[in-house]
Amino acid sequence: MALFRRKRRNVGAFVPPAPEPLAPLDDVVDDALKIAFHGVRMAVKNHLIVNAVRDGKPFDEAELEEFARVEYRELAATNRDAAVRAQEDLDRDESKMGDRIYPGGKPVVIEPDHRRKPLALRAVADAYDAAAVDHEGLKLLVDEAKAAAWDEIGGTLAARLAAPRVDDDPDYAAFRDERIAHFIDEDLAALRASAPTHSAE
Numbered sequence: 090m091a092l093f094r095r096k097r098r099n100v101g102a103f104v105p106p107a108p109e110p111l112a113p114l115d116d117v118v119d120d121a122l123k124i125a126f127h128g129v130r131m132a133v134k135n136h137l138i139v140n141a142v143r144d145g146k147p148f149d150e151a152e153l154e155e156f157a158r159v160e161y162r163e164l165a166a167t168n169r170d171a172a173v174r175a176q177e178d179l180d181r182d183e184s185k186m187g188d189r190i191y192p193g194g195k196p197v198v199i200e201p202d203h204r205r206k207p208l209a210l211r212a213v214a215d216a217y218d219a220a221a222v223d224h225e226g227l228k229l230l231v232d233e234a235k236a237a238a239w240d241e242i243g244g245t246l247a248a249r250l251a252a253p254r255v256d257d258d259p260d261y262a263a264f265r266d267e268r269i270a271h272f273i274d275e276d277l278a279a280l281r282a283s284a285p286t287h288s289a290e
Contacts, residue, residue, distance in 0.1 A: 108201075111202060114205070114208070114209060114212055117213070118209075118216045121213040121216065122213075122216050125164055125217060126220075128160075129157050129160045129161060129164075129230060130157075130230050130233055132157075132160050133156055133160070133230065133234035134234040134235075134237045134238045134241070136156050137234060137238045138238050141238070141242075142242060148235070150228075150231055157230050161220045161221035162217070162221050164217045165214040168211070168213050168214035169210070169211065171210050172206075172207045172208075173207075175206040175210055176207040178203075179203065179207060182199055182203070183199065
């Protein structure tokens with residue numbers, strides 16, 4: 090059977106691919122802002138729908154901008170907390186690093202993305218804080234949230250307004266004549282009595 094055994098080929102030593110360079114920090118911040126914009130817009134849209142449909146509150150642009158501002162500030166606080174934890178992790182890893190090496194003699198190093206993580210998180214937090222005080226940006230966000238809310242519930246509301254109002258009470262039809270008689274006897278009589286009198290010319 091040895092005649093049919095495949096011969097081993099020498100493909101050389103494995104050479105790992107060169108590490109990909111880190112994305113520029115400005116690009117990281119821009120991507121985070123885009124994601125946050127969509128997330129905050131969705132939160133504002135849902136808040137607007139609850140205000141309008143459940144609570145019957147009128148549209149209040151200033152209140153919605155403040156709601157969006159709070160959302161951005163909460164995101165900023167979350168990223169700052171994450172930056173503190175990332176810095177603690179980095180400090181701990183650096184203190185343990187020493188002269189550690191991988192099997193084969195390659196030194197153990199901290200990856201660039203891990204080293205930059207605290208800085209990136211702080212930069213994103215600063216960008217969120219800036220977005221929270223950007224009046225034009227907040228206005229654009231609220232306008233888009235309003236349009237999205239109308240797309241979601243506008244058809245339903247329009248159908249409700251267009252539908253005839255029908256009383257589901259089974260006694261509605263039975264007492265219809267009585268209500269009309271009451272309206273004629275009392276309401277119209279009161280209306281005539283309250284009308285101003287005009288003396289003959």
